[in-house]
Amino acid sequence: MATPAVALDSGRLVGLPLHCLINAFIDMPKQRQRKRTLARELALQLLYMADENRGLAEEDVDYHLETADAPSEVTAFTRQLVLGTQSRQAQLDEIISAIAVNWKISRMSVVDRNILRMASYELLHIEDIPPKVSINEAVDLAKKYSTADSGSFVNGILDKILSRHGKGKTPGKGNPSPGAKV
Numbered sequence: 001m002a003t004p005a006v007a008l009d010s011g012r013l014v015g016l017p018l019h020c021l022i023n024a025f026i027d028m029p030k031q032r033q034r035k036r037t038l039a040r041e042l043a044l045q046l047l048y049m050a051d052e053n054r055g056l057a058e059e060d061v062d063y064h065l066e067t068a069d070a071p072s073e074v075t076a077f078t079r080q081l082v083l084g085t086q087s088r089q090a091q092l093d094e095i096i097s098a099i100a101v102n103w104k105i106s107r108m109s110v111v112d113r114n115i116l117r118m119a120s121y122e123l124l125h126i127e128d129i130p131p132k133v134s135i136n137e138a139v140d141l142a143k144k145y146s147t148a149d150s151g152s153f154v155n156g157i158l159d160k161i162l163s164r165h166g167k168g169k170t171p172g173k174g175n176p177s178p179g180a181k182v
Helices: 018-026 035-052 058-068 072-087 089-099 110-125 131-145 150-168
Strands: 005-009 012-016
Touching (some): 035 072
Antiparallel strands (some): 005 012
16 A cells, blocks of 8 residues: 655665665664754655655655654654655756756656755755755765766756855854854
8 A cells, every 4th residue: 555665775776665764774873873864865765756656645745754663853854855845846846957957857867856856945945954964965865876976966956056046044044144153
């Protein structure tokens, strides 16, 4: 009944139940566990499923997160990323397309376009995360789950999105104000 999630197999994504992936990640040593990193990985898996199935209903997202048995901070941030990215997908695709002039969204790999959508959502709509963190996390996801060139591709697109659209983030809410001590 549940749609299988995607998992890592020699650097590529393959179908596995989502709870298996989360439990494997949670069992990693503490220094490798970063809650928002895990949330981004889970969000990428759910956005991949949404892309392949032409969307995921909110109930489906909740179902997959409930079966994941992940900490509440992880599921809350995953949910925010997935539902926020899906609700603004047309706007995000338009922004990405304007930057990636020689690339149609539909021609990008499923993984790359969903990393770009999610990271663009994070850059433009989540104020408490520094832009560099959002970009670095997206680049890391691309390097881990996509092709050898995807990290630099994702970095280039997101850097341009930040320079053109990311000015609206509020100082003190993820971005220090000019002259502030960091």
